[in-house]
Amino acid sequence: MSSIGITAPAGFSAAALTAGIKPSGNPDMALVVNEGPEFHAAAVFTRNRVVASPVKLSRVAIADGQIKAVLYNSGNANACNGVQGDQDAAELQQQVADLLGIAPTDVGVCSTGLIGEVLPMGKMRAGVDNLSTSLGDNGEAAAEAIMTTDLVKKETVVNAEGWTLGGMGKGVGMMSPSLATMLVCLTTDASATPAMLDEAVRAASHVTFDTLDIDGSTSTNDTVFLLASGASGITPTQDELNAAVLQASEDIARQMQADAEGVTKRVTVTVEGTSTDEQAVNAARTLARDNLFKCAMFGSDPNWGRVLAAVGMAEADMDPDHISVYFNGEAVCVNTTGTPGARDVDLSGADIEVLVNLGIDGPGRATVRTTDLSHDYVEINSAYSS
Amino acid sequence: MSSIGITAPAGFSAAALTAGIKPSGNPDMALVVNEGPEFHAAAVFTRNRVVASPVKLSRVAIADGQIKAVLYNSGNANACNGVQGDQDAAELQQQVADLLGIAPTDVGVCSTGLIGEVLPMGKMRAGVDNLSTSLGDNGEAAAEAIMTTDLVKKETVVNAEGWTLGGMGKGVGMMSPSLATMLVCLTTDASATPAMLDEAVRAASHVTFDTLDIDGSTSTNDTVFLLASGASGITPTQDELNAAVLQASEDIARQMQADAEGVTKRVTVTVEGTSTDEQAVNAARTLARDNLFKCAMFGSDPNWGRVLAAVGMAEADMDPDHISVYFNGEAVCVNTTGTPGARDVDLSGADIEVLVNLGIDGPGRATVRTTDLSHDYVEINSAYSS
Numbered sequence: 026m027s028s029i030g031i032t033a034p035a036g037f038s039a040a041a042l043t044a045g046i047k048p049s050g051n052p053d054m055a056l057v058v059n060e061g062p063e064f065h066a067a068a069v070f071t072r073n074r075v076v077a078s079p080v081k082l083s084r085v086a087i088a089d090g091q092i093k094a095v096l097y098n099s100g101n102a103n104a105c106n107g108v109q110g111d112q113d114a115a116e117l118q119q120q121v122a123d124l125l126g127i128a129p130t131d132v133g134v135c136s137t138g139l140i141g142e143v144l145p146m147g148k149m150r151a152g153v154d155n156l157s158t159s160l161g162d163n164g165e166a167a168a169e170a171i172m173t174t175d176l177v178k179k180e181t182v183v184n185a186e187g188w189t190l191g192g193m194g195k196g197v198g199m200m201s202p203s204l205a206t207m208l209v210c211l212t213t214d215a216s217a218t219p220a221m222l223d224e225a226v227r228a229a230s231h232v233t234f235d236t237l238d239i240d241g242s243t244s245t246n247d248t249v250f251l252l253a254s255g256a257s258g259i260t261p262t263q264d265e266l267n268a269a270v271l272q273a274s275e276d277i278a279r280q281m282q283a284d285a286e287g288v289t290k291r292v293t294v295t296v297e298g299t300s301t302d303e304q305a306v307n308a309a310r311t312l313a314r315d316n317l318f319k320c321a322m323f324g325s326d327p328n329w330g331r332v333l334a335a336v337g338m339a340e341a342d343m344d345p346d347h348i349s350v351y352f353n354g355e356a357v358c359v360n361t362t363g364t365p366g367a368r369d370v371d372l373s374g375a376d377i378e379v380l381v382n383l384g385i386d387g388p389g390r391a392t393v394r395t396t397d398l399s400h401d402y403v404e405i406n407s408a409y410s411s
Numbered sequence: 412m413s414s415i416g417i418t419a420p421a422g423f424s425a426a427a428l429t430a431g432i433k434p435s436g437n438p439d440m441a442l443v444v445n446e447g448p449e450f451h452a453a454a455v456f457t458r459n460r461v462v463a464s465p466v467k468l469s470r471v472a473i474a475d476g477q478i479k480a481v482l483y484n485s486g487n488a489n490a491c492n493g494v495q496g497d498q499d500a501a502e503l504q505q506q507v508a509d510l511l512g513i514a515p516t517d518v519g520v521c522s523t524g525l526i527g528e529v530l531p532m533g534k535m536r537a538g539v540d541n542l543s544t545s546l547g548d549n550g551e552a553a554a555e556a557i558m559t560t561d562l563v564k565k566e567t568v569v570n571a572e573g574w575t576l577g578g579m580g581k582g583v584g585m586m587s588p589s590l591a592t593m594l595v596c597l598t599t600d601a602s603a604t605p606a607m608l609d610e611a612v613r614a615a616s617h618v619t620f621d622t623l624d625i626d627g628s629t630s631t632n633d634t635v636f637l638l639a640s641g642a643s644g645i646t647p648t649q650d651e652l653n654a655a656v657l658q659a660s661e662d663i664a665r666q667m668q669a670d671a672e673g674v675t676k677r678v679t680v681t682v683e684g685t686s687t688d689e690q691a692v693n694a695a696r697t698l699a700r701d702n703l704f705k706c707a708m709f710g711s712d713p714n715w716g717r718v719l720a721a722v723g724m725a726e727a728d729m730d731p732d733h734i735s736v737y738f739n740g741e742a743v744c745v746n747t748t749g750t751p752g753a754r755d756v757d758l759s760g761a762d763i764e765v766l767v768n769l770g771i772d773g774p775g776r777a778t779v780r781t782t783d784l785s786h787d788y789v790e791i792n793s794a795y796s797s
Contacts, residue, residue: 074731075723075747105719107748140716141749243724245716316702316784317792324793330526330631333491337461338629345460361461362493363527398702400786406703407710 030164030180033191034214036060036254040159041166044152046100046138046145054149055097055167056156057210058125063255066092067222068133069230071247077104078114079134080246086118086130087250090219095133095210095250096121096153097171099195103136103144104245113144117153124157135208135248137173137195168193171208174405176284181276183269188215188257190269194277207234207281209249211273213266216255221263225270226251233274236306236393238313239285249274282394287401290322291376296336297390298349298382304341305391308383311339312393319398325372329357336381347384353377360384416550416566419577420600422446422640426545427552430538432486432524432531440535441483441553442542443596444511449641452478453608454519455616457633463490464500465520466632472504472516473636476605481519481596481636482507482539483557485581489522489530490631499530503539510543521594521634523559523581554579557594560791562670567662569655574601574643576655580663593620593667595635597659599652602641607649611656612637619660622692622779624699625671635660668780673788676708677762682722683776684735684768690727691777694769697725698779705784711758715743722767733770739763746770 032039041055059066068087070080086092096117103110114134122129136144168178175195183190196207211226230249251270261269282291294313296305312318315335321328329350337345350358353374357367361384418425427441445452454473456466472478482503489496500520508515522530554564558581569576582593597612616635637656647655668677682695698704701721707714715736723731736744739760743753747770 073720073723074729075719075734076731102716105716105744105747105749107746109748140714140719141744141753243720245720245723316788320789320792323789326793328526330488330491333461333526334459334629334631337459337631343460345462348461358491358527360493361491362495363491367527398789400789402702403706403709403784403786403789406706407712 027162027164029182029191030168031057031191031193031210031212032162032164033182034189034212034254036214036256037212038160039163039167040156040161041163041170042152042155045148046098052166052170053098053100054152054156055170056094056121056160057167058094058160059092059252059254061254063216063253064091064093064131065217065219065222065253066090066251067219067226068248068250069226071244073243073245075245077102077136077246078106078110079103079136080248081111082114082118083133083135083248086133091131092133092250092252093127093131094121094125095135097135097208098149099171099173100138101136101142101144102138102140102246104140106141106143109143113146117149120150120153124153133250137171137208137246140245164191164193171195174286179277179280181273183272185261185265185269188213188259188261190273192273192277194281196281207247209277211251211270213253214255214257215253215266216258216260217253217266221266222251222253224263225266228267229271229274233278237278237282238310238393238395278394282396285396286405287399288396289399290397292322292379292395292397293392294379294395295392296381296383298387299385299389300342300387301389302391305389306393308336308339308341308381309391309393312336312381313395316398322377323397323399327352327357327368327370327372329363329367332379332381333358333361336383341383342385342387344384349382351380413548413550415568415577416554417443417577417579417596417598418548418550419568420575420598420640422600422642423598424546425549425553426542426547427549427556428538428541431534432484438552438556439484439486440538440542441556442480442507442546443553444480444546445478445638445640447640449602449639450477450479450517451603451605451608451639452476452637453605453612454634454636455612457630459629459631461631463488463522463632464492464496465489465522466634467497468500468504469519469521469634472519477517478519478636478638479513479517480507480511481521483521483594484535485557485559486524487522487528487530488524488526488632490526492527492529495529499532503535506536506539510539519636523557523594523632526631550577550579557581560672565663565666567659569658571647571651571655574599574645574647576659578659578663580667582667593633595663597637597656599639600641600643601639601652602644602646603639603652607652608637608639610649611652614653615657615660619664623664623668624696624779624781664780668782671782672791673785674782675785676783678708678765678781678783679778680765680781681778682767682769684773685771685775686728686773687775688777691775692779694722694725694727694767695777695779697721698767699781702784708763709783709785713738713743713754713756713758715749715753718765718767719744719747722769727769728771728773730770735768737766
């Protein structure tokens with residue numbers, strides 16, 4: 026077993042290859058197989074109402090809490106391809122099932138890439154054939170094969186008491202507001218019921234992938250799978266499982282933020298001084314999505330007025346005359362008024378911490394991670410499909 | 412009287428000058444005076460809860476439906492300056508009132524520029540003195556004096572049956588979602604009650620300034636004034652007044668869109684096929700704010716998948732399997748599936764029309780105007796305050 030990634034836990038194998046979906050010739054297909062003895066699973070999906078064909082299939086497959094294999098491809102999202110897209114996804118699911126001798130409803134399917142292009146099925150059928158005969162300790166190769174505009178692969182591992190949780194993820198743009206635009210696969214050799222897994226993956230996603238907001242956009246394909254083989258023979262408590270899934274999700278979310286499209290600054294926005302955590306998330310998200318604020322961060326410009334203008338529009342309880350703003354721990358605005366020296370705060374580093382207190386005596390508090398808005402973001406995203 | 416702008420209607424005079432607020436040395440103060448015989452007025456203001464000191468004052472001043480003069484400055488928003496900001500705005504209001512021999516509550520005040528800098532009161536007191544002695548047919552100079560990052564001044568005129576409506580505006584960034592970030596002054600020599608003016612300015616703003624969404628940001632200073640002198644002796648019907656105010660507002664909103672920060676494309680987003688106009692606005696706004704879509708427009712890239720991904724997150728009734736998208740009148744997606752040739756649609760022109768049908772048999776329809784997201788937008792906004 027590898028020391029990191031999806032094949033770190035006992036009971037999992039993987040394969041990856043270049044099927045030729047991507048014009049770049051980089052790896053673009055992967056297969057993850059749970060070899061048991063248990064096959065429990067949970068998943069969370071995009072909240073977008075326009076969903077890709079693989080998401081429709083995977084939602085049905087996960088309904089009974091059992092998944093034995095997940096097929097991944099990058100370079101094509103298989104979204105908005107109508108009946109053809111649904112048929113293609115189902116055919117690949119059936120092919121994996123046949124080759125592994127399992128039921129198609131035990132196969133998850135995940136795609137990522139350009140929306141609105143029909144899958145190159147000839148290449149992919151051949152790919153699935155080859156994947157099924159090259160399964161092994163290939164978590165790292167799988168993590169590479171799901172990359173799109175990612176510059177680096179994202180893997181993680183959590184070593185618990187007698188059991189292990191591994192993971193891989195991809196995602197660098199179209200991140201928000203439900204899940205980031207991303208595919209994540211978490212694997213564990215712990216023994217856990219589908220209900221335990223479901224609680225763990227939802228709780229972790231809520232405070233990690235759900236609050237990673239790079240550009241306010243939400244994809245049609247977002248999927249997080251958590252697969253459990255039980256191969257360690259250890260049954261953790263719900264709290265232990267939650268903690269491990271949270272740690273792994275935080276690690277992958279941090280890697281996604283650091284690799285976000287065109288990022289030059291990693292910006293952490295924390296909002297407090299409002300009535301509820303949900304209101305704090307609203308305000309933090311409103312700021313994290315504000316293009317004028319994001320451009321100021323790109324310019325290392327402590328233009329705190331843009332913070333006030335942004336949070337003033339948020340759906341959150343606030344006292345408009347008693348808002349405070351801190352950049353990297355330094356107060357730049359107190360009681361909605363600038364402090365002496367506020368324009369001189371040094372934001373030249375790659376990490377910027379923004380704390381906003383909305384001036385209400387309430388327990389609401391939340392953190393959202395985002396990035397700056399840079400020339401490279403515009404460059405990457407103005408020429409993605411062409 | 413000039414043929415265009417705020418001094419085109421009878422009964423209005425204006426003055427403008429360089430007080431030295433802006434480092435650039437460009438004109439930065441203006442005064443608009445209604446010489447009567449009537450002094451009725453209406454106004455709409457930003458929905459931001461963090462509001463500039465001049466907005467607080469102007470809200471009080473307009474409450475009785477009477478305004479005799481409006482003082483403008485650019486280069487400094489007088490926002491988030493605490494008690495000092497409120498006192499400074501009130502002092503300038505009082506100074507205008509004293510010089511013109513009117514009540515301070517008949518003076519509106521509007522500021523635009525950087526948030527969080529205290530007004531240079533010495534320069535501004537001298538400016539007000541000079542403005543009060545140079546009133547005349549200076550609408551064009553006033554339109555120039557309210558510019559910030561605007562490249563061109565914005566003026567308009569509507570010639571009705573025996574009466575005239577003129578206007579000026581500024582605004583190029585931080586535009587959305589209530590009003591664009593902007594100051595607008597509309598003047599008319601029609602005779603109209605404050606209630607008539609109020610209905611006209613709210614109805615027009617709702618479908619013009621409120622649906623101009625450049626970057627999803629909303630300023631602390633947005634103000635639209637409509638002043639009526641009654642000097643023509645003509646009392647239009649409510650419908651006639653509404654039509655003229657709408658025409659003037661549309662004209663100024665179009666000029667703002669064309670001059671938006673960094674704009675290379677003027678994008679008109681229309682959504683139909685949903686239950687209500689409000690839902691259609693929600694969906695159109697969601698698309699107009701989507702950075703991935705806006706970057707694609709900058710790249711002249713007919714990447715319709717991003718349209719689907721964006722509207723799928725909108726709070727609007729839709730049939731996710733029957734969404735259609737048209738670029739410049741050409742169907743690129745029908746029933747949530749791409750059409751042959753969709754990738755070849757020519758978006759190289761400066762104007763792009765996007766029509767989205769959400770697939771519901773409902774009367775909802777709305778149009779939102781926006782722009783692309785360009786390198787220049789990032790450049791302008793990463794170095795604005797420094």
